[in-house]
Structure formats: structure tokens, C-alpha cells
Amino acid sequence: MPPVAEQALAVRADFPIFARRFGERPLVYLDSGATSQKPQVVIDALSAHLSSHNANVHRGVYPLAQEADAAFEAARERIAAFTGGEARTTIFTKNATEAINLVARSWGAAQLGPGDAVLITQMEHHANLVPWQQVCRERGAELRYLEVDEHGELSLQALDSELARGDVRLVAFTHVSNVLGTINPVAEISARARAAGAITLIDGAQAVPQMPVDIARAGADFYVWTGHKALGPTGIGVLHGRRELLESMEPFLTGGDMIASVGLQETTWNELPFKFEAGTPPIAEAVALAAAVDYLGALGMERVRDHERALTEQMLARLGEVPGLRVVGPPAGRERGALASFTVEGMHPHDVAELLGREGVCVRAGHHCAQPLMRCLGVSATARASLGVYNDESDVEALIGALQSGRAVFGL
Amino acid sequence: MPPVAEQALAVRADFPIFARRFGERPLVYLDSGATSQKPQVVIDALSAHLSSHNANVHRGVYPLAQEADAAFEAARERIAAFTGGEARTTIFTKNATEAINLVARSWGAAQLGPGDAVLITQMEHHANLVPWQQVCRERGAELRYLEVDEHGELSLQALDSELARGDVRLVAFTHVSNVLGTINPVAEISARARAAGAITLIDGAQAVPQMPVDIARAGADFYVWTGHKALGPTGIGVLHGRRELLESMEPFLTGGDMIASVGLQETTWNELPFKFEAGTPPIAEAVALAAAVDYLGALGMERVRDHERALTEQMLARLGEVPGLRVVGPPAGRERGALASFTVEGMHPHDVAELLGREGVCVRAGHHCAQPLMRCLGVSATARASLGVYNDESDVEALIGALQSGRAVFGL
């Protein structure tokens, strides 16, 4: 592994927020798992679109509308290609959460019934949990959970026994856990699910920003991610779906743009991807997200992964030196995403985050939208430091320093 | 009426897009009904937020997250106040279409059944039509249409007879028609519906950008609008709901942020407005939309309405001089929104829009997402010129000039 972590992979000056000072202190941003910071090129793409190419899409004949159309559909191509997808089966939603709701409602509500089961994992974000709870309850289907072991990992054997029960119609699981950092063996899980006749949905919200993702290789029928965690703006999420499935599904949201023909009592649907995009889409957001994936692509996702892997190891090693600090998730040495969730004995995670925040060190505290997982871990909250392409060694050192002074405030 | 139309109400230089040239020609933007152009202050608010205050909202303890939280919730206050609403009952969606789907699914799917009717009008945009079609079909309820008369207006008498049938549970109607320009008597319609025990949803997508709107005075139980038509960015819509109704409704999208507590099989919901905002909301978009309503508020919505009324009259008068041109909707002299939809004999609306577009004049052609209305009007498409705060007399003259030369191309 190259010793890349001393320096950030991206030029930090590309990200205007790092010009901020909090008091005298620079920004030590360790909350990319919640949302990423944005490079200037992304902000510029957004501004430039709104300043110079703004019109509504899909119906305009005049040149400005054609520019907007071309920009929007070119953005879709670039965004689709970033994870090896096709434009036609790449649907824009408002965030990852809406993408999962779309599948739960459009596929799930039509396909699930009594005797059927949906299998998710104990490490799911609420976004990939509550929609399945809802649809299973409504349809009389069963929602079952694949356990997380003491290393914060899933067991393929447990998966096999669940699948062997013969009732699993869909397996929904996260690519990278936003709490544990676990990187799930997505291709293996998908392949086993498929062999058992179940379809799969992968929540790639954490994965897409930090590692090369190829949706074909991941083998999922549905793969979702979200713009704002991948250097893009808020207001846009992405759903990749297998074409036959998308073709066979009824639309989720209905209204303008997603129709072929509307009668008083009946409507026919537009072709993909428009069938699933009701109303004015996130036009400027798509253009900006395309700039974000171009930026990531130029860094090279293999290099991003190498960088974050190295920096994460460094962070885990240094955190291990802090007395009373316990990291959850895969132990050192195992493949792991770019974050560390931890507890500090004698300090509540909120207080940890508060004290770190005063030193400009931004970490998240709480249940990280994964309450069932927290209960498995036997904690109500953790603090979480998560990394992005702009982080380097100095951020890890600032984290450790702030943790030490925080402990001192608490007399620890 | 003050002779304000000679000049645009807003300083055109506030809108960077008007620096564009198409060939030698300036931009004559007459498509605000599809989406508005954005003032620099809105673009700047978006950039500034992403450049300097970006963090995820609702859970962050560190100062940057508190800034993002404060900015987002302050934006909600300002946006709510713009139409006389309260922050707690003002829900952000991705667009007006999602807001209507939310009500159709969350209220409609729970409340409607056989023997119930939903009453909409023949002038609805597909956004306020297809969701009702879907939910009525699924629930075995009836979808009925209030007719549009030869002036492009609704009849309150016809409304009364519909309501007298005693089965109408909800009346959904547009505030201002995006095709006819008709301004509906929303307070009267709401009052009659309420007296008959029906709830109301008003589609304010066209109204909010062009006239003072007070949701209490409009009397609606639900009032929806969309950011991108009101000088704001794409990716954000607004739903105002009556508190008791929103409290009693189940959430629509589920996931993070909208929960109080998540168990393996059961979940309890967060308080309003968060119960209806699943996942990361349109944070930067809300901040930008707040800047947009501040900008409109500074112009003064009464003055906006006066300006657009005057300019519309001027446009109607000049269009009346073009041979073979027929305007649909309320005849001159009647109260009317800031647009004119028309056909030109011997030229298809697409060709009209194409030829106008070459002269830098941007109008929309097609069914304007209102196919049932088009059938009533006996046309398959119209061309539509719609106005915004940046338009003035010169735009109307450019439209007329381009229409004349377009007719010449067609040998008319």
C-alpha cells in the first residue's frame, strides 16, 4: 500500500470550505459519511447552469431549452457511466431514501404478499429498513434480518440458511456500513440471492464516494446512491435498475413528464427512465453531480480507495492509543470503509462531538440512522469520524489531540 | 392600473442569463410558466451555502452543522411566511408533483374508498390529475371533473351540484391555470368544499410566482407550489398542510430523519414537518429558495401582480392583431394570469416555437402537461408565452415581430 495518507489525495484548495476558520482553527472535517464537502468545480457547474443554461427540460424547442436538455441528458450519461450503468436505466430521485422507497412501493407493493419474506441486515441505515418494514406490514410479508457478527460482518452461511427457507423474494443490504465501516461482499450476496430466486437491492450511499463501484459486478438488480455524499449537491439521488424489472414495474410518483398519454380516467406511461421521474427533475443538481463524478473520476477511484484505506488504518491505530476508547466494527487488518465509530468511556458521544467541535474537528454523534444496529452493539450512540478525499494525516492528528483535551475537560 | 409594463419590474441585470446572446440577439424569455430564470442573489445563496456552510442537518453538534441547521430552518421560516404559512406545517418536497403525490398517497390512500369521489377540474396539470386517477382506481373511488366553460373558467354552480351529490371527499384544483391563465376563485371553491365536508388541495405552482398568496385566505387544507418557477432552484417543492390533517396522516416516504424510534418491526414517527421529510432534504435548495422569496418580497407581490397584469393585457392586445392567431382562455378584460396560449392557423405550435426560438424568443409548445384540457379545447397543442418579473414591453414586441416573420416563412 503506497504511503499516500500523509497528503490529501485531492488538492484541499479545490474545496472552498477549507478556507473557513473557526476561531483561529482550520476546519477538520471528519463527517463525510453524513455529507461530503463540494469542490469549486461542482459549485461552478451549478452556478453556470443556473446563470447561463437554465430552462425546463424535455419539452422545449427553443435553443436555450435544447441546451438545458442536452446538459441534463449528458449529465445522466456521465453519472450512469461512473458506476458502469446505462442512462436509460439510471433514474434521478431526490436522494437515496426516495430511490429505496420507489423500489419498495413500486416493486414491493406489487410483488410481496403473505408467505413472502424480505431479507435485510442488522446493519442497515433507516433508509434501507423502514420502507421494507412498511411494505411488509402492508402486504402481510415477513421482514427478516441477517445478523451482524462480533466483527461487524455478515455471515454468508447465515445468508444461505435464510435463503434456503425458500420464501425470500428480495435481499436489501448496504454496500458499506455507515456505522461499522464494514464492506460487504456484495457480489457473493447478490449471486446467492439470485440463485435462490430473490432479487437484490444494494444501498451504495457510502460506497460510491469511496471506492470503484461497478453495478454489473456488484450483481444487483437495484443499486442506489446519493449525490450529496459523492461531492455533489443536495437534492439528487440515483437509482440504477435492471431494465426488465424497471419495464415491468408501475411508476411510483405520477404527474408531468412521466406519461405517454393522459385520458380522463386512464394514463399510459412514458419510456425509461422518464417513467420514474415525475415532475421537473433536479436539472441543475444533475449537471453539478456530473461535475462531481468527473472530479472523482479524474482522481481515480482506485486511488481514492487506496488513500482512504491507508488513512483509515492510520486513524484506527491512533484511536487505539486513546484510553477508554473503543472502536466498533471490523478489527484492524480487515478490509474496511473510511470511517471509525467509537465510544469513549465516561463521555457520552454527544459530549465528545461537542468538545471536538470546539476545536474545529467535525464528527457526528448519535445513532447514525441505524437504531437496530446500535441495539445489537449494545450502545445508544457512538461518535463517528469519517473520511473524504480531502482528508490527510493532519486531520487524524487533530482528532486525536481534540479527544485528549476533551477527556481532560471531563477529568478523565 | 399603473403603466408599469414599459419597464421590467425587476432590474434585468439582476438575472445573469440576460447577458446571453443567441447569435446577435438578446434572450427574450417568455417561458416562465415552465421555469423561471434566477436572480444572481439566488445563485449566490446556493453557492455560498455549499462553499461555506455545508453540512448535513438535524443531527450535527459541531458549529458547521449548527450553521447548516440554522440556515435550513431559517429558510423554512422565510419560505413558510412568504405565503402566510407556518414552518411546522411547511414540508419540503422535491417539486410540486411530489407534494401532490404525498397527499394522494398519504391522505387519499387511507381515506378514499368505494362510494367516495375526488373532484378535480378539466384544467388540471397532469401533476394534479394522474395521482388522483391512480389513487381513485386503487381505492375504488370515483374521479370526476369540473368542466371548464367557453371562457376557460369554472362554474361555481357546477361545483355546487357536484358537491350536492354528497360523495365528494376532496376537491383538488389549480390556483392559476398553466394553459388558460385562468385565476380560479380559490377562496369560494374552498369554502363551498368545506361546507360540503370535503377537503381541498390547491395547486399553486403558477400562482405563487406571480401574485400575493395567503394560504389561510385561500382556505385550502393543502397548498402546494414549486421552487423553480418562483425564481428558486430546481430540486425543491413546498407543501403547506393543515396541522390536524398532517398530524393524522401516515408518512409517505420513510427512512432517516422522519422517525422518532426504529425497532426491528415497528417504527414511530418524528414530529412535523420532519415526519414527511425522509432522508437528506434539499438543504442548499431551501437556502436558495429563501433568497428567491426574499427577492420577490422586496419587489412586492402586489407590484408583481400589477406589472404582470398590465403586461399581459398589452400582450393579449398585440397578439389580437396577428392574423390567424387565436388565444385560448379568458377573453380580454377578465382577470387573468401572466400568460397567453395560442394557435396560429396554418402553423403547428411546434413550428411556431421553433421559428420564434431562432429569433431568441422562447415560448413553449405542446400540451403543457394538460392533455385532458387540450381535448376540451379541441387542439392537440398550443404555443404559450408566459411572463416573469424580468419581462417588459420589448419582449412583447419581440414576440410579435417573430410571429410575423415566422408566418412569412410559412408563406402566410
Next chain:
Amino acid sequence: MDDLYRDYILEHYKRPQNFGELDPHDLEALEHNPLCGDELGVHIRVEGDRIEDLRFHGHGCAISQAAASIASEELKGMALSDVGQLDADWMIDLLGIPVSATRRKCALLNLKVVRGAVTGDNAWPS
């Protein structure tokens, strides 16, 4: 002279060839242009494995009407198996004008309808 609205285009638009209904007919199809809701239908009479006669009906812009009119003459007498091979370039070339991305749907609507009637494939050209 106008690039798009050439004289022959306008001529075909104003006086289209082979417009109307054809009864009886052997094949038919109807499509909407989702851009604008315009509708175009075709009736085809088959003799052996060839299009013996055809008529278009519906309404649309100058581009879509001219395309239907111009193509109609070429289509008459064509082998059904050849119709399935016709592609967008064939139609655009035949039309002989530069067509923008937005108006492409207008230009291809008639071929979409004819292909649909002959091959049953409604997905073309996407």
C-alpha cells in the same frame, strides 16, 4: 432560404401525400409524440410480402407531417422484411434537412408508427 422549412417541406406539410384512412387495411398502428401529444396513425394494405398501399392520419408539426408524406411514397411497394431494417438515418436522409435533437422525435414519428404496424416493435428507436 430557410434551412429547416425548405419549400418542399412546407409543400408536403400543406399538401401531404397519402394522408387519410384506408379501409379495409391489414396492418395499423398509432403513436403519440410524447413531446407534444401529437398523434400519428397508419393503415397499411399488404399484398404478398409487400406494402401495397398505406395512409397516414393524425396531426403534427411540419416536420412530422412532411416526413410522413415523403416516406409514404418510398414505403409503397416495399417488402415488409425491409421495413424492419429501416433506420433513423434513412428517414433523416430522406427528409434532407438538419434536424435538432428535440425535433428528431417529430421526424421519426412516422417511421416509428410504420415499424410498429409491420414488426410489432413499439420500442424503436430507443
Next chain:
Amino acid sequence: MDDLYRDYILEHYKRPQNFGELDPHDLEALEHNPLCGDELGVHIRVEGDRIEDLRFHGHGCAISQAAASIASEELKGMALSDVGQLDADWMIDLLGIPVSATRRKCALLNLKVVRGAVTGDNAWPS
């Protein structure tokens, strides 16, 4: 000295007063802090129209635990009708530290729970 984490706050956090269960009890309530999932419950024993005794249970940050601990002494002996009148300022003043908007929910969680147990109003303070 730290503004927020004053000595007495940390003292209350580390050795909270009136924490635990109270059985039997007359009133009880349990609330989550939606910010983090922390849980705080209360058991109240009533004598006449007054709180005779109470105990908090659950877990939370220094602010929420110290607030519960500090308030518990004030609440004992208070008339039930007065509890319904207690407002956010009362609690914040009692706590005696500057509370940011984000941490306000932590500071007010115990009062929310107690009000809920006594008045049945779960909506406070929103």
C-alpha cells in the same frame, strides 16, 4: 473553566441524583431524544396533589443527565398543577449554562418527560 461543562454539571453527570426506578409509582413516561436516540424515563409517586418522590432512568449526554439530576430536587414536593406551568426558561435557568440550539433538546428532555407523565401532553415543547 469550561462554559458548558462546568464542574457542577460534570458532577451531576457522574453522580446524578434521583436516578433509578421507583416501584410502586403513580405516574410514568418515557421519551426519546430524536437527535441521538437517547432515552429518558421517569417514575413519579404522588401524594395529594404533589410530587412526593421521583426517579429518572435511561441514558444520555452530560447535559441531559445533569438537567434531570438538577431538576429532580426542584420537582420533589412540587404541586402537579405547577409542573404543567414549567417552561423551557425555567429549565435552562436552572441548568445555568449557555445551551446551543442543537443541545436544547438534550437540556429539555427531562422536563418533557416529567410534563408528559403529569399532564399527558407529549407535544411540548414544540
